[in-house]
Amino acid sequence: xxxxxxxxxxxxxxxxxxxxxxxxxxxxxxxxxxxxxxxxxxxxxxxxxxxxxxxxxxxxxxxxxxxxxxxxxxxxxxxxxxxxxxxxxxxxxxxxxxxxxxxxxxxxxxxxxxxxxxxxxxxxxxxxxxxxxxxxxxxxxxxxxxxxxxxxxxxxxxxxxxxxxxxxxxxxxxxxxxxxxxxxxxxxxxxxxxxx
Numbered sequence: 001x002x003x004x005x006x007x008x009x010x011x012x013x014x015x016x017x018x019x020x021x022x023x024x025x026x027x028x029x030x031x032x033x034x035x036x037x038x039x040x041x042x043x044x045x046x047x048x049x050x051x052x053x054x055x056x057x058x059x060x061x062x063x064x065x066x067x068x069x070x071x072x073x074x075x076x077x078x079x080x081x082x083x084x085x086x087x088x089x090x091x092x093x094x095x096x097x098x099x100x101x102x103x104x105x106x107x108x109x110x111x112x113x114x115x116x117x118x119x120x121x122x123x124x125x126x127x128x129x130x131x132x133x134x135x136x137x138x139x140x141x142x143x144x145x146x147x148x149x150x151x152x153x154x155x156x157x158x159x160x161x162x163x164x165x166x167x168x169x170x171x172x173x174x175x176x177x178x179x180x181x182x183x184x185x186x187x188x189x190x191x192x193x194x195x196x
């Protein structure tokens with residue numbers, strides 16, 4: 001069975017759209033089957049976007065696991081001078097993020113496959129609703145890979161459902177030498193802040 005974290009989703013295309021409505025932003029986003037949460041902006045994503053502090057206003061920012069782009073486009077809207085890298089393994093997600101960014105006139109969004117990211121780019125901020133369902137080992141590998149690219153002074157904000165292991169993930173991050181704190185808790189979601 002193909003999942004939203006497959007490179008080529010098996011589900012046949014059935015384009016749709018959703019509205020992302022935040023206090024400072026209203027976007028209509030194209031979605032499709034075979035990507036994460038195609039029928040609505042996921043509640044965890046909404047909690048993240050309503051909770052995190054403003055992103056750095058310049059530099060390189062990362063949306064890890066971008067899906068069709070709600071996090072990347074919010075970052076780009078709130079930090080128009082920054083370059084926002086929208087990373088995913090799902091090619092359909094990357095195409096949707098590209099189209100959504102163009103439609104919103106957010107031209108500094110850079111959708112890129114995880115394996116094609118330039119190796120020398122480091123990030124002043126990472127925002128992510130990480131793909132918990134890929135399994136613990138794959139999740140740990142993914143977070144280790146991308147968190148190691150935070151700049152000194154940079155911060156990552158991760159949204160994780162409480163019953164999907166937010167507390168154990170926070171402990172694991174601490175064991176790996178990261179500073180991991182719970183910044184907010186709402187609707188069974190935790191927002192974890194991760195720094196060096």
